[in-house]
Amino acid sequence: MQKYSVNQHLIETILSWVKSGEIAIPEIQRPFVWDSSKVRDLMDSLYQGYPVGYIIAWKNPNVNLKDGSLSEGKKVLIDGQQRITALTAAILGQYVVNKTYERIKIKIAFNPIEEKFEVQNPAILKNKTWLPDISEAISGNLFKIVKQYCELNPEVDQELVEGSLMRLMELPKKQVGLIELAPDLDIETVTEIFIRINSKGVVLSQADFAMSKIAADSQFGGNTLRKAIDYFCHLAIAPEFYKHILDNDSEFAGTDFFQKMQWLKSENEDLYDPEYTDLIRVAFTSQFSRGKLSDLVSLLSGRNFETRTFESEIAEKSFEKLKTGVLNFINETNFKRFLMIIKSAGFISPKLIRSQNALNFAYIVYLKLKEDGVNAVAIETSVRRWFVYSILTGRYSGSAESMFDYDVKQISEKPFQEYLKEREDADLSDAFWNASLVQSLDTSVSSSPYFLTFLASQVKDGDKGFLSRDVTASDLISLRGDIHHLFPRDYLKRSGLDRTKYNQIANYVYMQSEINIKVGNKAPKDYFELVRNQILEGNLLVSGLNTVEELQQNLRMNCVPVEIMDMTLDDYPEFLNLRRKLMADKMREYYFKL
Incomplete structure (x- = not known):
């Protein structure tokens, strides 16, 4: 044909x-x-x-x-x-x-x-x-x-x-x-x-086609809806664009959409800066309980899935439903409340989040639970848990759209807590925490979702930076502090180890730069001797820790095995194994406290 x-x-x-x-x-x-x-x-x-x-x-x-x-x-x-x-x-x-x-x-x-x-x-x-x-x-x-x-x-x-x-x-x-x-x-x-x-190799996403259907419509307000989606995403990144809309698009400035997004003109939060594909996906999935954007395109065209005909009434209802979804997404209370929940899980910075789809579906969970009248405390727990669960399991890292479709249908048919428990039992067993997660920490990629979740757990617990008495991990992350090596990089490099060995994430820790300078390129045994001496002599040459109890507590919160204090190059493999297990244990405890 x-x-x-x-x-x-x-x-x-x-x-x-x-x-x-x-x-x-x-x-x-x-x-x-x-x-x-x-x-x-x-x-x-x-x-x-x-x-x-x-x-x-x-x-x-x-x-x-x-x-x-x-x-x-x-x-x-x-x-x-x-x-x-x-x-x-x-x-x-x-x-x-x-x-x-x-x-x-x-x-x-x-x-x-x-x-x-x-x-x-x-x-x-x-x-x-x-x-x-x-x-x-x-x-x-x-x-x-x-x-x-x-x-x-x-x-x-x-x-x-x-x-x-x-x-x-x-x-x-x-x-x-x-x-x-x-x-x-x-x-x-x-x-x-x-x-x-197309010889240019440009690939259009399904969200692009959905956007085309929205923008091409003038009968049901699709052209205005397209602007609302576009302008919100632009304002989220550039609040100064607000005045441009006022000066150049007076027609849109008079719409309900514009009134609902005015709060962005003084907003500089960058934890969740959605693109139009994110906004369309969340608005559609939360309202239609479907995850495949091809369905949205069909519905906006008026498709009757039973008779396989196209009806104006279905198109009209679909545009109205999508409009509701967009308004829910851009609503100031919804958006800020959702971000507050994500931050309360320890994810306080965009550099801790590498999965936009995990954020998107967590927002879908929030919007659906709110629409179902679930109480605020239960919503907070559910959204936090699902967000971290989806990151730890890489749930939306593959065919995200199919997974969105499956998950939203499940949570539309049964209580959310019941579905979450099913997923936890299936994917977060003892074997996951004791073996799979420990093995996943054997990597040199600092943007690993497991390492970022570990950092979020430190933020959640209010942990201090390594060897810091007062400066927290949260401070170091928020103020763009640096990740340093527990077994100093130069020390390992001079000993002949290659990048993949000395850059293991189990060797990473957030540490104040001035402490890192004092540590230098010494073996852990040598720089911990300085720390112990400062505690004995009270001279605080390396850090502000001045008691053995403070030092031990600091090692615990950073999941650093106490054995490190007597370790040299030969002990490095053992150190990595010990720390991976401690990090996995901390993440397990963190998850079930969410």
């Missing part, structure tokens, strides 16, 4: 379809990211008669309306947005929204004598041999423009100028290839076709 059609269309026809809404530009890639020189090159290619590639559209299915009539589906542009936007800017003279969300005009100049295009600049504006803006020339009267040009440049060949300008004005008559994908294709097939056709 033919899955698509390929046709050549005049540029002016394509642009008229964009203007009328027959082709919807969903802004998958969102703002216009081409620089002006690429627009100039596109105009030159068209003028020279060079091919400029294909644009790809996916036809929305025809939808049954409530009155029984049929509504013809729009074509949704899924590739070629930048080229189409460049054409509307250069040929029609329309504004574009650039990557900093500013409305700008891109003016391309043309020299009919040299038949050359250039981005308009002050020098060109002063040079009479240049037409400063081709959009004005293309929409103007050929004979009038030739006459004016020759009056300004009396020495030029009028026939040459007339010929050049005639070819310029024929740019809208040039053809562009349109690949139109069939409306009954599923997302997986559309993605596969897109990848095979």
